[in-house]
Amino acid sequence: MAQLRRIGAAKQARKAMTATRTIAFMNQKGGVGKTTTAVNLAAALARTGRRVGVIDLDPQAHLTLHLGASVSDGRPSIYDVLVDESTLVDEAAVTLPQGLLLLPAETDLAGAEVELASAPDRASRLAARCAASKAIRGLDFLLIDCPPSLGLLTLNALSLAREVVVPMQAHFLALQGLSKLLETVALVGAGVNPHLRVSGVVLCMYEGHTRLAAEVVADLEGFLDAARDQPVPWSGCRILRPPIRRNIKLAECPSFGSSIFEYDAHCPGAEDYLALARDLAEGGAADTADADGGRDIERVEATPVVMTAPRGDGAAPRAAAATAAASESNAAS
Ligand SMILES: Nc1ncnc2c1ncn2[C@@H]1O[C@H](COP(=O)(O)OP(=O)(O)OP(=O)(O)O)[C@@H](O)[C@H]1O
Ligand SMILES: [Mg+2]
Numbered sequence: 001m002a003q004l005r006r007i008g009a010a011k012q013a014r015k016a017m018t019a020t021r022t023i024a025f026m027n028q029k030g031g032v033g034k035t036t037t038a039v040n041l042a043a044a045l046a047r048t049g050r051r052v053g054v055i056d057l058d059p060q061a062h063l064t065l066h067l068g069a070s071v072s073d074g075r076p077s078i079y080d081v082l083v084d085e086s087t088l089v090d091e092a093a094v095t096l097p098q099g100l101l102l103l104p105a106e107t108d109l110a111g112a113e114v115e116l117a118s119a120p121d122r123a124s125r126l127a128a129r130c131a132a133s134k135a136i137r138g139l140d141f142l143l144i145d146c147p148p149s150l151g152l153l154t155l156n157a158l159s160l161a162r163e164v165v166v167p168m169q170a171h172f173l174a175l176q177g178l179s180k181l182l183e184t185v186a187l188v189g190a191g192v193n194p195h196l197r198v199s200g201v202v203l204c205m206y207e208g209h210t211r212l213a214a215e216v217v218a219d220l221e222g223f224l225d226a227a228r229d230q231p232v233p234w235s236g237c238r239i240l241r242p243p244i245r246r247n248i249k250l251a252e253c254p255s256f257g258s259s260i261f262e263y264d265a266h267c268p269g270a271e272d273y274l275a276l277a278r279d280l281a282e283g284g285a286a287d288t289a290d291a292d293g294g295r296d297i298e299r300v301e302a303t304p305v306v307m308t309a310p311r312g313d314g315a316a317p318r319a320a321a322a323t324a325a326a327s328e329s330n331a332a333s
Contacts, residue, residue: 020137020139022161023143023162023165024154024158024164025143026165026166026181027177027181028148028150028177028181029177032148032168032204033169033202033205034148034167035058035063036167036254038063038143039063039145039254039259041273042054042143043273044261044273044276046099046100047277051101052100052141053102053135053142053143054100054103054144055078055102055126055157056078056105056145057126057144057145057146057154058105058146059105059153063145064105064106065254066254068257069257070106071105077103077105078103078104079108080092081125082109083115088129089135089136092104093133098259101135109153117152122156124156124159126157126159126160127159130142154184155188158192163197163198164185164198164233165199166201168202169204170207170213170220171212175223185233185234196233197233197234197237198236200237200238200240200280202243202276203239203243205244206243206245220239221239224237224238240280242275244273245268247268249264249268249269249270260273
């Protein structure tokens with residue numbers, strides 16, 4: 001009963017925010033471009049007139065630092081919002097010069113994982129707190145930067161979000177990590193957030209001239225195409241365009257506390273993120289819109305997608321085969 005109430009609270013939160021595209025940037029692998037993408041996509045969307053909020057859910061606080069912000073003395077942060085019932089989202093939120101609304105983090109956020117561990121509503125705290133926030137309800141986009149792990153903080157992001165976007169590099173091992181990630185999304189979908197969808201993959205630090213990149217992209221496309229008519233949360237997932245080229249300016253701008261647009265608005269990194277923002281905004285959400293009319297995926301079990309065969313073994317469509325195997329095991333269960 002209590003669990004049903006908690007699921008209800010998270011559902012209410014998402015309903016209250018139906019006009020807001022709430023997107024978790026998630027990949028349990030570290031250093032793949034999650035923060036860089038959350039920051040620069042948020043800044044790009046704001047430049048096109050959208051009202052955008054960002055939540056830093058990573059105890060490394062890289063998103064907060066990248067945006068040149070910090071948690072000033074005595075002010076609450078996302079940590080307080082999560083662990084202290086009396087702290088409102090609107091008290092912790094700050095408006096940045098870029099026009100972004102930020103829920104900042106500092107390193108004490110690591111303690112939230114431990115402090116929340118025995119709380120019955122530990123996975124849906126963020127959703128419930130955001131539902132009560134006027135500032136968040138007025139947003140067009142809310143982007144959440146997840147830590148490189150699948151712990152409670154990431155779970156809170158997934159129970160608030162409607163969409164997951166996966167930043168990744170075009171490497172073979174990155175494809176393998178994707179299976180674990182999709183399994184987690186399916187589990188959360190089956191539990192607290194049945195309308196959660198994986199809507200896109202962003203290719204970061206892309207080196208288009210390499211054969212490996214082309215092969216990984218072909219595998220990824222095959223995998224996503226094979227999922228199109230399957231009852232899985234990633235059936236509407238697409239590779240967002242363009243891929244983000246490796247560009248040193250993107251690595252330099254965090255140390256100036258700026259997004260790429262204040263640092264060098266004409267570099268390839270700025271061009272790519274602006275075009276990506278257009279694709280994300282115009283492409284729409286993947287089958288996420290209606291809280292009660294969405295496809296029923298509550299029965300879908302976590303689908304371990306295994307991509308193991310190394311290139312050159314003649315098993316070109318290995319990713320597609322993995323999806324077929326996963327859906328067979330679903331059908332059997
Ligand atoms: N397109 C790019 N070109 C060059 N450098 C990049 C690019 N994208 C990201 N980087 C750099 O790569 C590093 C990792 O990126 P980022 O911090 O965004 O990854 P992350 O997935 O958020 O990492 P973590 O898992 O630790 O949170 C950073 O130094 C960042 O500046
Ligand atoms: Mg990061």
